Amino acid sequence: MSRGKLWEKLRPYVMIGPAMIGIGLFVIYPLFYLIYLSLFKFNLMNRNMSKFVGLDNYIQILGRQDFYKSLTNTVVYTAGVVILTLALSLLIAVWLSKRTRVNAIVQAGIFTPHIISIVSVSLIWLWMMEPSLGFLNYILKGLGLPTSQWLQSSKSAMMSIIIVSVWQAIGYYTLILVAALQGVSPTIYEAAALDNASKVKVFRKITLPLISPQLFFILIIMTIGSFKVFDTVKIMTGGGPNNATNTLVYYIYSYRTTNIGYAAAAGVVLMIIIGILTIIYFRLMAKKVHYQ
Amino acid sequence: MASIEFVNVTKEFDKKEIIKDLNLKIEDGTFTVLVGPSGCGKTTLLRMIAGIGPQTSGAVLIDGKDVTDIAPGKRGVAMVFQNYAIYPTMSVRENIEFGLKNNKVKKAERTELVESISAAVGLTDFLDRKPSTLSGGQRQRIALARAMVKKPSVFLMDEPLSNLDAKLRAQMRIDLIELHKKLGTTFVYVTHDQVEAMSMADTIVLMNQGLIQQEAPPETIYHEPSNIFVAQFIGVPPMNIDELGVGGVKFGFRPESAIGSTEAGTTPFSIRGEVVTREMLGSETLYKINYKDTSFMIKSLEDRFTVNQQVYVSVPTEKMYFFGEDGNRIPTSHPSYSSYIEALRSY
Ligand SMILES: Nc1ncnc2c1ncn2[C@@H]1O[C@H](COP(=O)(O)OP(=O)(O)OP(=O)(O)O)[C@@H](O)[C@H]1O
Ligand SMILES: [Mg+2]
Numbered sequence: 001m002s003r004g005k006l007w008e009k010l011r012p013y014v015m016i017g018p019a020m021i022g023i024g025l026f027v028i029y030p031l032f033y034l035i036y037l038s039l040f041k042f043n044l045m046n047r048n049m050s051k052f053v054g055l056d057n058y059i060q061i062l063g064r065q066d067f068y069k070s071l072t073n074t075v076v077y078t079a080g081v082v083i084l085t086l087a088l089s090l091l092i093a094v095w096l097s098k099r100t101r102v103n104a105i106v107q108a109g110i111f112t113p114h115i116i117s118i119v120s121v122s123l124i125w126l127w128m129m130e131p132s133l134g135f136l137n138y139i140l141k142g143l144g145l146p147t148s149q150w151l152q153s154s155k156s157a158m159m160s161i162i163i164v165s166v167w168q169a170i171g172y173y174t175l176i177l178v179a180a181l182q183g184v185s186p187t188i189y190e191a192a193a194l195d196n197a198s199k200v201k202v203f204r205k206i207t208l209p210l211i212s213p214q215l216f217f218i219l220i221i222m223t224i225g226s227f228k229v230f231d232t233v234k235i236m237t238g239g240g241p242n243n244a245t246n247t248l249v250y251y252i253y254s255y256r257t258t259n260i261g262y263a264a265a266a267g268v269v270l271m272i273i274i275g276i277l278t279i280i281y282f283r284l285m286a287k288k289v290h291y292q
Numbered sequence: 293m294a295s296i297e298f299v300n301v302t303k304e305f306d307k308k309e310i311i312k313d314l315n316l317k318i319e320d321g322t323f324t325v326l327v328g329p330s331g332c333g334k335t336t337l338l339r340m341i342a343g344i345g346p347q348t349s350g351a352v353l354i355d356g357k358d359v360t361d362i363a364p365g366k367r368g369v370a371m372v373f374q375n376y377a378i379y380p381t382m383s384v385r386e387n388i389e390f391g392l393k394n395n396k397v398k399k400a401e402r403t404e405l406v407e408s409i410s411a412a413v414g415l416t417d418f419l420d421r422k423p424s425t426l427s428g429g430q431r432q433r434i435a436l437a438r439a440m441v442k443k444p445s446v447f448l449m450d451e452p453l454s455n456l457d458a459k460l461r462a463q464m465r466i467d468l469i470e471l472h473k474k475l476g477t478t479f480v481y482v483t484h485d486q487v488e489a490m491s492m493a494d495t496i497v498l499m500n501q502g503l504i505q506q507e508a509p510p511e512t513i514y515h516e517p518s519n520i521f522v523a524q525f526i527g528v529p530p531m532n533i534d535e536l537g538v539g540g541v542k543f544g545f546r547p548e549s550a551i552g553s554t555e556a557g558t559t560p561f562s563i564r565g566e567v568v569t570r571e572m573l574g575s576e577t578l579y580k581i582n583y584k585d586t587s588f589m590i591k592s593l594e595d596r597f598t599v600n601q602q603v604y605v606s607v608p609t610e611k612m613y614f615f616g617e618d619g620n621r622i623p624t625s626h627p628s629y630s631s632y633i634e635a636l637r638s639y
Contacts (some may be wrong), residue, residue: 006308190344193389195438196365205390209381290381 030190038265044257057265067261067266069243070251071200071273073158077247080162085169085222086215092170093177094207107178111171118168122235125164126151151237161232161245173218212289221280227274294355294368294445295320296341301350303336303502308561310336311502314350318495323472323479325489327525328499334482335374337499341480342371354446370444372452374482376435378423384410385419385448387434391442409441412467414460416468428455436464442470446480453488465492486498486528490514498522520544520619529578532588537637540617549559549611550590552579552597557606560636581605609633 038057043049061067092110096103113121128135129150137147150160184207192202208215230249233239239246239254246254248270255263296318303311311333318324326334336477339345340352344362351358357365363468370391379387384404385565392402408415423431432455439447452468453461469492472479483489489496490510498513500520505525506518517531518521523544525528533544545561556562565583577595581588581603597603614622614632622629 035550068326185375185377187373187375188379189314190339190364191371191377191379191438192390193344193364194364194369194371195442196344196394198392198394201394206379286420 002059010036014272034264034267037261039266040261042264044260049091053261057255057262057268058261061265061269066243066246067251068164069244070248073243073245074227074247077165077229078159078223080158081165081169081226082219082222084162084166085173086218088166089170089173089177089218090215091263092174093181094203096174096178097181099182107171107175111175113170114172116168118231119235121168122164122232125167126236129160151197152241153155154240154242155235157241157244161229161236164236165226165229171220173222176214176218177211180214181207184210209290213291216281216285216289219285220278223277223281224274227270227277293390295353296478296480297353297356298337298340298445299351299353301340301347303333303340303345304348309502310625311340311347314502314504316497317478318477318478320355321476322494323469323481323492324495324497325493326480326482326499327484327486327489328505329525330484332499333502334499335450338371338450338480338482342369342445342448344371349511368437368445369448370442370446371448372432372439372450374433374450374454376431378431378434378438380423383420383422384415384426384434387423388437391438394412395442405441407623409437412440413437413464429457429460432456443475443487445477445537447475447639448480449476449481451482451484454484468492486526490526496526498525500525500626511550516621517613520615520620520621523613523615523621529589529591533615534586534588534639536614536632536635536639538632541622541632543616543632543636544613544615545611546608547589547591550588550607552581552590552592553604553606556604558605558631559609561609561612561639562604562606564602564604567597567603569601570597570599579603611634 039052039054041051041053041056043051045240096107130156131137131147131149131152132148136150140147142288148156148160149156188206189202194205197205228249229247230253233247233250234253237245239250250267252263252266252270296316298314298316300356301311301314302309314337325395326337328334336345340347341354343359343362346360351360354367354369379390382390388406388409389402397405406419407416410419413436414438415430415433416431418426421436426434432452434450436452439449450466453464456464465488468479468481481488481492493510495507496510496513497507504524506513508516508518513522513526515576517526520533520542524533527546527548529547531544531546532550533542535541536543543561551557556564563583565581565588566578568582568587569578569580571578572595575593577592579590579592580598581590583605588605612633614626614629616622622632
């Protein structure tokens, strides 16, 4: 009897046990270990030589120019990618939301980049963006337009990386938005037509609010993802030229062997920034998003 | 104020003809009720008038003008959709106001209109709520208010009262009749409810499978149905119909025309059968009477018989209907009419 009762009480914990162990092992432990590391001047060769330095690493971070440079780069990158991806995928989604054969093919086409590894994507673009022999400049020249140094100039390198990221992300988010648009009942548009609403008005007052949950989702997911950008930077520019594309995660990565404690502290700062951003989004946007 | 006319209108969905070569004139200022079984094309007809589901061929005229190329919002038409089609992200007020805003109505006037209409449909307390927080009946009233507020010249309503409770429905029915009187605009109203059809209509248009079966005032539809379909569609329970046994002709009579009695009747149609069911509906009682291998429904104001009782059923001759082999009603002026009456004696 009492054994039965005990089991009754324990059962839920036993059930979620495996998942909790996984989360503890792979999420919570690393997180706390990261914070723990950030408080040390860590010695990779000899752990015993590591020294507890308290908040020194953080003070250092907030006082260093190169950190602010990479933070600014990250913000520029994130803003560029998020705004461009949202705008373009919305535009394409509106265009593709009519169910026709051609649209299905186009949609499959623009979704393809998403299933290719970002490493391959980066390599292909690296080659296409080569200033003297690359495909892009060849086309631009052919059209009589000014060419660009793309990745090789600190002025255009960030723009180039943004283009690649947007190109890769667009198909996936278009898919989400097309689904959202197709989920809107057509009679609502008919009612709007009878209410003499102009196309612009229908889009602003009916379509946008109806797909706002999906737009909000994309905004959050993309912002977080973009803040953590790494692979494109690593492969295409290595943070250069002249630190023009050095983003936060790449910055952290560059200290992986020289100063682990410092890198850990930068990681914690990045986490805090993303956390704050997300909270701000939810506060600001919650009223504008219409969940049904 | 507008008349509506369909001229040889055909409507196809995926190569399937839903409306076939339809001709119909709806006079200016009338209250026309469209009835017919589910799927017969009532909504399709309304959508053609509104311009949101254009005809495949033929022309729809409003006030004598072909409106094929006129946008839905410019036709002076308002519609209450069968599934309401309320804007889910707008508040009740915004829903009602939307059309007015698009038509550039001044703010003060707009507010006044919204307030008065919402009072009329009983939505005043909900103006600032989102439709998702309202009940089905309340949403239906938003749809009504949204159409009413635009003061259209043609009012299309697709089962606008179907989700209201009996009391509110009766109230709204009277309100709509009054509204029609007051505005004098053309109403086209779709319903499944016969009480609504009979009580509200100037003209009933009865459709079946995309074809108009009869177009007439309620009294005519009831007393002079043009064919078996109409006769059985209007009236609850439907008209009793059976073979006369002469040249494929059928006879019919309404349950409320039959007189039940314990003594034999003297009319040509007078039978003796057994009560198999009895449904007491309050003011009236329905009996199902078995006779030979068929059965008839009769309706009586008195509740006199019991189940298994033997009763006589007779029907006055003037309340008998006859239908030819093609299903059309045989008029009393038909040369063989009296012979059909006589044939009833040997039924
Ligand atoms: N968009 C469409 N595509 C294909 N078929 C359709 C479409 N709309 C309607 N139909 C068909 O047209 C016929 C008439 O439909 P309609 O909606 O006019 O019926 P209704 O008389 O309004 O029925 P109800 O009383 O059930 O509302 C139906 O058989 C329906 O299947
Ligand atoms: Mg319908």
